[in-house]
Amino acid sequence: MSTIREAGAGAGASKVMPLPPRAAANTPLPLEHGIARNPGMKLDLGFLESVRSVNRSALERRVATLTKRRSIKADDQAAWLLRAIACMDLTTLNSNDTDERVRRLCAKAINPLRRDIVEGLGIADETIRPAAVCVYHPFVATAVEALRGTGVHVAAVSTAFPHGLTPLSTRLQEIEASVKDGADEIDVVIPRGLVYGAKWRELFNEIVAMRAACGDAHLKVILGTGDLSTLRNVMLASMVAMMAGADFIKTSTGKESVNATLPVGLAMVRAIRAYFEETGYLIGFKPAGGISTAKVSLDWLVLMKEELGRPWLEPNLFRFGASSLLTDIERQLEHHLTGHYSANHRHAMA
Numbered sequence: 604m605s606t607i608r609e610a611g612a613g614a615g616a617s618k619v620m621p622l623p624p625r626a627a628a629n630t631p632l633p634l635e636h637g638i639a640r641n642p643g644m645k646l647d648l649g650f651l652e653s654v655r656s657v658n659r660s661a662l663e664r665r666v667a668t669l670t671k672r673r674s675i676k677a678d679d680q681a682a683w684l685l686r687a688i689a690c691m692d693l694t695t696l697n698s699n700d701t702d703e704r705v706r707r708l709c710a711k712a713i714n715p716l717r718r719d720i721v722e723g724l725g726i727a728d729e730t731i732r733p734a735a736v737c738v739y740h741p742f743v744a745t746a747v748e749a750l751r752g753t754g755v756h757v758a759a760v761s762t763a764f765p766h767g768l769t770p771l772s773t774r775l776q777e778i779e780a781s782v783k784d785g786a787d788e789i790d791v792v793i794p795r796g797l798v799y800g801a802k803w804r805e806l807f808n809e810i811v812a813m814r815a816a817c818g819d820a821h822l823k824v825i826l827g828t829g830d831l832s833t834l835r836n837v838m839l840a841s842m843v844a845m846m847a848g849a850d851f852i853k854t855s856t857g858k859e860s861v862n863a864t865l866p867v868g869l870a871m872v873r874a875i876r877a878y879f880e881e882t883g884y885l886i887g888f889k890p891a892g893g894i895s896t897a898k899v900s901l902d903w904l905v906l907m908k909e910e911l912g913r914p915w916l917e918p919n920l921f922r923f924g925a926s927s928l929l930t931d932i933e934r935q936l937e938h939h940l941t942g943h944y945s946a947n948h949r950h951a952m953a
């Protein structure tokens with residue numbers, strides 16, 4: 604039987620960026636899991652203006668180094684894949700979603716791995732589940748009911764997902780309705796035009812209002828990076844979202860023609876680091892869209908570990924937004940145990 608070591612303790616564990624010391628100097632607000640919630644700050648236009656350009660080839664080189672030179676093998680890999688499940692927002696955002704489909708997805712979230720795999724891995728006494736199920740607003744109440752008492756959060760995509768193009772008042776009402784139905788995480792999408800027009804103040808004010816509408820629900824701000832044209836825009840939009848009080852910044856809706864990519868993710872992660880160095884607050888990161896293989900999920904985990912450190916391997920600071928990743932992870936874990944791959948249809952819907 605395999606022995607599972609804690610993800611982050613084995614391969615890929617070297618050269619972790621030490622956390623800068625400023626966190627201890629702050630006295631931020633208490634929050635569940637011991638992470639202080641980002642209260643936001645004043646919009647710092649001077650900082651934004653100081654960001655001239657972002658070096659794409661340097662980011663690409665860094666990503667190549669991280670993903671090619673660091674491979675995670677065997678038992679370490681199984682542990683990291685279990686970590687990927689724990690950091691997952693198991694998602695369905697389709698035009699043909701139904702209550703029944705959402706209930707099935709919630710059942711999968713409660714038991715993400717087949718019994719024989721759980722027993723084979725020797726983790727029957729552990730509870731490994733995705734961090735959240737992510738749905739459209741009409742299915743929030745269904746998901747809340749199906750997941751009650753399990754510890755799995757319910758995330759709703761709000762604010763005219765995936766484009767963000769309705770009046771702000773309508774988008775705020777959407778958030779309030781999802782919170783009222785029981786969503787404790789709200790994924791909002793920004794109107795990309797505010798970024799093209801460098802309307803940073805307007806973007807900031809919108810996100811501040813969204814954060815207020817969320818109340819205690821956590822706010823994930825989706826940038827739609829595939830639409831933002833430049834890495835500088837990605838960096839600036841990331842900073843504005845964090846200054847406005849985002850708990851997480853998220854790459855994509857999954858509906859853009861280009862979704863989560865590692866170099867763009869790295870630019871956002873560097874923005875998280877800069878915000879941390881400025882304020883002492885730890886902001887979460889959620890790559891989403893097109894992350895469907897176990898191998899790619901490992902690349903993202905290594906990136907987080909190497910760039911930000913161990914705290915960003917926890918679900919309170921890192922999530923995958925993914926609709927089909929769990930299926931491949933389950934297949935890889937079965938392969939780890941048996942040496943064989945089974946067909947996708949042998950794994951319950953994810």
Ligand SMILES: O=C[C@H](O)COP(=O)(O)O
Nearest residue numbers: 856857892893924925926
């Ligand atoms: O926020 C999550 C994404 O919409 C999921 O995208 P995906 O279906 O490509 O995994």
